Amino acid sequence: GAGVSQTPSNKVTEKGKYVELRCDPISGHTALYWYRQSLGQGPEFLIYFQxxxxxxxxxLPxxxxxxxxPEGSVSTLKIQRTERGDSAVYLCASSLIARPANTGELFFGEGSRLTVL
Amino acid sequence: AQSVTQPDIHITVSEGASLELRCNYSYGATPYLFWYVQSPGQGLQLLLKYFSGDTLVQGIKGFEAEFKRSQSSFNLRKPSVHWSDAAEYFCAVDTSDGARQLTFGSGTQLTVLP
Structure with missing residues (x-):
């Protein structure tokens, strides 16, 4: 597809387990961002790659x-020893370039919903 | 520290009525400002953005926003709401000198009555 792809769309895990979330950005986008959105809140910035x-x-908390x-395209967010407070939707976004400011709209994926039991 | 405040958690309007969603920011320098919309099962979609110049900016889906430096506000407006506008709306400020590290408000949920 042409948009930002995130997998899995839903992940349920147990406290203490390891989790990987994958983001496949729009082809050619050099900048990639991870945000976390907790219930009832706006997204919070985690990390960005150029x-x-x-x-x-x-x-990163x-x-x-x-x-x-590793190759400037797909990104993986890794969470060790998950805690219940890590439960949230993890959003990935990409942009053609990170700078200058007046170009480079951010395109968001649909997110990976992580639930830690 | 930079922050974005959306004072209205939930707004209900009738279809065809006008809409204004409030956004106030706290940031020392000239901000880059954004409004995003999030519908269930969909990613955040950019409605409009302000970088410089004309303080009234036009966006997609008939939305507009006005930057008022004196009030540190960037309110979103639409003259006539459609049922399909029901969604959550987020105001955001780029405080990273254009590197797109956005600080988001907590969002305003819009309900549209038939």
Whole structure:
């Protein structure tokens, strides 16, 4: 498809388990973003990549969260030792370029809903 | 720290009525401002954006927004609401000098009555 693709769309796991969430951005988009949206809240920034490198990971809540984008396209968000508070919708977005500011609309995927029991 | 406030958690309007959704931001520099809409089962969709220039910006689906620096506001408007506009609306500010790290408000849920 032409849009941002996220898998799985739903993931139910048990507390303490490891989870991977995948994002396939729009072809050719160099910038990729992860956001987290908790129930009743707006999305919160987690991390963004420019190419293969994490340009800013200041939004990752703690060291249980990690993301990679080894070839500058697909990205995986990894969560270790999941906790119930990690339950949320994890959104991925991509942009043609990260800068300059007056170009490069963000295109969001439908999200991966994570439920930690 | 930067923040975005959407004071209305839920708004109900009748189809055909006008709509205004409020958004206030806190940010020291000139902000880049956005409105997104989120419908069930769909990703966030950009309605409009403000970077500079004319403070009244037009977006998709007949929406417009006005940037008022003196009030730190960026309210979204539509003159006549359609039933298909029922969704959640998010205001966001880019505080990363254009790197698209957005700070979102908590959203306003819009219900449209027939």
């Amino acid at each position: 190419g293969t490198g994490a340009a800013d990971d200041s939004g 703690n060291d249980r969260f990690f993301a990679v984008r």
